[in-house]
Amino acid sequence: MNNLIDKLAESLTPFAAKLGNNRYLTVLRDAFMLAFPLTMFGSIVVVFNNLPFFPDELKGTLGTLLGNGQNATMSIMTIFVAFGIGYYLTKSYDEDGVFGGVVALASFLILTPFNFLTAEGVEVAGALTSDRLGAKGMFIGMLAAFLATEIYVRITKKGIKITMPEGVPDAVSRSFSSLIPAISTLTVFLLINAAVVGLFNTNLHDVIYTFIQQPLTGLGSSLPATLLALFLTQILWFFGLHGQVIINSVLDPIWQTLSLENLAAYEAGQELPHIITKSFMDTFTVSLGGTGMTLMVVILMAFVMKSKQSKEIGKLGLGPGIFNVNEPVIFGLPIVLNASMVIPWVLTPLVVTVFNYFMMASGIFPATTGVVVPWTMPLFFSGMMATNSIMGGILQLIDVVIVGAIWFPFLKVQDKANLSMTTEEE
Incomplete structure (x- = not known):
């Protein structure tokens, strides 16, 4: 297994580094970041104008008075x-x-x-x-x-x-x-x-x-293409490369366009055309504790696992994890180049994304409206903002339960190994 990982690392690392340093992809990423503060402001206006408990008459008045916050x-x-x-x-x-x-x-x-x-x-x-x-x-x-x-x-x-x-x-x-x-x-x-x-x-x-x-937005909004993007992101992170920067620099323009189309439909009171959008990818993947959805992982390590090593890493990663920063657990568990963790690391985002996709496609839970939610927004609140419904936050809570179910047996094996190692040292 280790030989296979070494060979994959040798093959992927140069290609990923070249892609991540590509002049045009870097420029495209920076251009979207230039627009981010403005789109963030517009999103706040949209969320405020359409709060679920506002009556329709008030929403219409706010749209007339404050609508230019989004239009501009x-x-x-x-x-x-x-x-x-x-x-x-x-x-x-x-x-x-x-x-x-x-x-x-x-x-x-x-x-x-x-x-x-x-x-x-x-x-x-x-x-x-x-x-x-x-x-x-x-x-x-x-x-x-x-x-x-x-x-x-x-x-x-x-x-x-x-x-x-x-x-x-x-x-x-x-x-x-x-x-x-x-x-x-x-x-x-x-x-x-x-x-x-x-x-x-x-x-x-x-x-x-x-x-x-x-054609490109049609491809980018499909579930298979989304799962492939997530798979590649997780694999790159496994080898210590920033998967989001590399993969998202290619797909962000497509996902951003899908978000804007959803927002236009939402503002017009029409059915939302897309499930996969930039808001979906940020809110129902990254906002579950960072790349790999690891908030529940650090919770389990801090409060359920028994070894001192697991508990310390869990407590260290809990604070940042609430705000979707998870480098402490990626490099502290570690997940990078740890063959025993590659299965839950890669599998979890795929399973949760498939679940969320069909929950939204069936109408059980609402799709994202297209507003921009900061990726550091904590769990539950980000889901509500992205869907303009408390149901979005509830879906995130269900997601973290699924994450915990997938990760628990692997963390338990790691925890037993840590306890055994501690016993031998004593």
Whole structure:
């Protein structure tokens, strides 16, 4: 078994490290983190406006008075992500990030239709709709931002820019320096948009949404794909690699889009279209004690196991575990490279996720509304916030019972080994 683990570690570690250090995945992660405080604010507004014990009339009034808290943040999240991609990708090439960010954002907007059809079929010109700047425009926003930034940076690197003499204020000099790369990049996108609109009588938003975004979100919202992502996350952590950073950097854009679509449906009073969302992954996996759902594990170690070693590690991990930080138990039990713990470590998230999926699919428990809940929010409260229902918190309590049932026999074996070792030493 140890030989097998060593061979797997040799194979996985270089690949995982390369993936985790990938320039584009790192930029994408940082761009979403740039938008996080804004989406967090929008989520708080949504939760407050729709508290379950508020009458419908009050909810409507709050939506009118406070609704812009969501409209100006979560509903136009693609704007912040596009700017963030441009900013961080430009900085990764040691160029001025601010100008890269605004060029990326402007390039996305050039591809965005400034018109829409009303319910009566009347076309309104000179207006943007929030869905183009939110869930529906997410993938075109990311693609446009990456492409625009690469063009902008390459022109800048070739030295095709206006250099101002010394003594000119820095802000003026930087602006003139970015002038030719910015105009060139935006011209490319303007011509692309003109070609798509003029030759095909459509827009890239609809093309990307139909042929790329819908298939990818359909795949990302499926249970098999989710289980595969969880399996890979757990395996990577088992070998001491940060599974969330590596796997989520690939799948977060898809899960974020699914969350935004759920939020739009929730706000419109419609049936929630997805079970698997970013909120689901955070609230019903990480919020059960961190990666691997280990809050119940540290509780069992601290209060049920008998060996001093188990109790000490359990007590050490209990405080952080309440806030879903579980490095003390991952490295203290240990779980990393511990063959006796690999089965519950990998199996538990898969079993609990399947259970939660079917509980929500059957309507017994509510799906997540799409609001952003901080991953450090303690158990039960995070479930209520994510589903806008006390039933979400109750589902988390059921989850930790399942976690305990799976982990208990393995912890008991480890505990007996610790007691036996202590007896021999005495």
